[in-house]
Amino acid sequence: MNDFIKILDKNGLVFAFLVVGVIMYVSYFISKKLTKSKIPGAAIAISVGLLIAYFGGEKGVASLPAFSGMALLGGSMLRDFSIVSTALGASFHEIKKTGWVGFLVLVLGTVVAFFVGGSIGYVMGYGDAKSFATIGAGACTFIVGPVTGAALGASSDVIAISIAIGVIKSIMVTIATPFVAKKLGIDNPQTAMVFGGLVGSTSGVSAGLAATDVKLVPYGALTATFHTAMGCLLCPSILYFLVQLFLP
Amino acid sequence: MKIYGVAILAACFLLGHIVGDALGKAFHLTGNLGGVGFAMLLLVFANDYFKRKNLIPAETENGILFWSNMYIPVVVAMSATQNVKAALSGGWVAILAGIIATTACFILVPIFSKLTKNK
Numbered sequence: 346m347n348d349f350i351k352i353l354d355k356n357g358l359v360f361a362f363l364v365v366g367v368i369m370y371v372s373y374f375i376s377k378k379l380t381k382s383k384i385p386g387a388a389i390a391i392s393v394g395l396l397i398a399y400f401g402g403e404k405g406v407a408s409l410p411a412f413s414g415m416a417l418l419g420g421s422m423l424r425d426f427s428i429v430s431t432a433l434g435a436s437f438h439e440i441k442k443t444g445w446v447g448f449l450v451l452v453l454g455t456v457v458a459f460f461v462g463g464s465i466g467y468v469m470g471y472g473d474a475k476s477f478a479t480i481g482a483g484a485c486t487f488i489v490g491p492v493t494g495a496a497l498g499a500s501s502d503v504i505a506i507s508i509a510i511g512v513i514k515s516i517m518v519t520i521a522t523p524f525v526a527k528k529l530g531i532d533n534p535q536t537a538m539v540f541g542g543l544v545g546s547t548s549g550v551s552a553g554l555a556a557t558d559v560k561l562v563p564y565g566a567l568t569a570t571f572h573t574a575m576g577c578l579l580c581p582s583i584l585y586f587l588v589q590l591f592l593p
Numbered sequence: 594m595k596i597y598g599v600a601i602l603a604a605c606f607l608l609g610h611i612v613g614d615a616l617g618k619a620f621h622l623t624g625n626l627g628g629v630g631f632a633m634l635l636l637v638f639a640n641d642y643f644k645r646k647n648l649i650p651a652e653t654e655n656g657i658l659f660w661s662n663m664y665i666p667v668v669v670a671m672s673a674t675q676n677v678k679a680a681l682s683g684g685w686v687a688i689l690a691g692i693i694a695t696t697a698c699f700i701l702v703p704i705f706s707k708l709t710k711n712k
Contacts (some may be wrong), residue, residue, distance in 0.1 A: 363668045394672030404676035419670030430660035432633035465690040484694035513691030529702045535709035544698045552668045560619045574627030
């Protein structure tokens with residue numbers, strides 16, 4: 346048994362291909378047979394991923410020795426590489442049609458997430474300006490939170506909360522998007538770009554759109570990646586200064 | 594050859610990251626500012642240009658398409674490696690702030706969609 350795990354661990358990436366392949370097959374089978382394709386196979390597969398992550402540790406299922414390769418396959422390098430490749434399906438013409446609204450939603454999405462998130466932290470007892478800003482930044486994405494917290498010198502438990510908020514956001518966006526897409530009118534490149542810019546969370550947006558309509562992924566992912574950039578720019582600077590005017 | 598497509602993709606990816614990294618440094622932040630976004634824009638422009646000049650054979654394009662098809666599996670692997678336990682143990686602050694802030698952003702989507710030129 347030990348030798349077996351050693352082989353899997355040594356060939357982690359290859360084993361990860363097998364694991365994900367099996368998850369995909371089972372999920373698409375369930376989608377087709379049990380839900381009559383009403384719940385997309387991709388949505389089920391991503392939920393299965395989150396579920397098995399719960400049984401792992403800090404790195405999800407990759408914390409278990411045999412599954413270490415999952416961290417490489419799902420790590421930022423290959424994730425970003427495959428996100429960029431989806432741009433092949435995006436047309437410049439469609440991107441142009443979104444125009445200045447694309448930029449506006451980036452700023453607005455950051456500001457709304459920041460103040461809503463920060464206010465909830467404030468109500469629940471994190472009343473100083475640094476904690477407000479760090480928790481608010483976490484409500485943008487789980488990258489903006491720690492970047493802001495580190496820049497302001499926030500305490501490590503507040504930074505941990507900000508990461509948790511970002512992760513919860515990405516999980517919620519992943520699961521909820523396919524169910525609310527129709528109601529929110531996310532069915533064309535322009536609304537997908539507005540959605541990506543407002544919500545941010547590259548992982549959540551791209552996974553959620555993948556489960557909704559794969560053709561929309563490049564548009565949503567494009568604005569979502571700039572959301573993180575916008576958050577890293579605004580949260581530790583202008584937005585923090587604004588908060589400082591009102592809080593100690 | 595397929596590898597040409599993969600190489601074009603890799604070039605866009607790395608150039609995007611170099612730009613994002615330079616921007617991050619310019620603003621004195623650790624990390625990359627929108628590198629993936631710049632890489633995507635580069636690939637959109639490159640693809641647009643090559644298509645118009647008829648410079649990109651189907652086989653080259655297949656090298657890039659393979660990676661776009663790997664996208665969902667990669668996302669599944671990413672989901673499986675999230676720190677789900679910590680996210681849930683971050684307490685009520687994390688759960689409430691995460692859910693309410695996300696909902697607020699969701700609600701704004703239809704309002705701003707109306708402002709785009711898609712009618």
